[in-house]
Amino acid sequence: MERIKDKESILLNRYIEGPLEVNTYLLADLDHPNNISAIIDPGGRGEDILDDIMKYDLKLKYIINTHGHIDHIAFNKFFKLQYGCEILVHEADAEWLNKKQDDFLFTLVAGEISPPPDRTFRDGEVLQIGGIELKVIHTPGHTPGSVCLQGDGYLFSGDTLFEGSIGRTDLPGGSYQDLMNSIHNRILTLGDDTAIYPGHGGYTTIGEEKESNPFLQL
DSSP, X not given: OEEOOOOTTEEEEEEEETTTTEEEEEEEETTSTTOEEEEESOOOOOHHHHHHHHHTTOEEEEEEOSSOOHHHHTTHHHXXXXXOOEEEEEGGGGGGTTSOOOHHHHHHHTOOOXXXXXXXXXXXXXXXXXXXXXXXXXXXXXXXXXXXXXXSSEEEEETTEETTEEOOOSSTTOOHHHHHHHIIIIITTXXXXXXXXXXXSOOEEHHHHHHHOGGGOO
16 A cells, blocks of 8 residues: 555555556555545555545445456455446447456456446546545547546556556457547546556656656657
């Protein structure tokens, strides 16, 4: 577990989960009377996640999936059954949630088939987590329903943009052209100091990726 945000009223922790090392994030408004929180891309159910939910007495309201690949949704069912939270995903990836997908990866991540989403979102929607607002930015390319989630000075980029790399487009529903359009027209237009919290790997910023990401220099 790693605490990211240093503002006392906001809890933002990262947990590296599962054999594919998914970055699972726990985001909470500690100033809210009910400590409203969300988990983003539950790739595991590590004891440190459960401990932090209990430690901060969090009310887990949402499971937010940045896209529908199995490594990012493997523990939707666990958290929904445990905490009664809603599963949210972009409408274009909704059908991916409650089916088995790739047999090998399904076995590897040791998760369960996700329940269907409780509701879907669209580009431009704002998700309210207590007093925290996350704006949905539709960024197709890795999958048709991939999204990034924009907070105050930071962006959960899912598998669209990584530190020094970009998301794969050779999987079902992938499109290199769509991915590059999403990155250039929807992500790089944000401020250079915007922190990027990706679905795998280390943190970065928009400015750093503009300067050094080899896939963006072509």
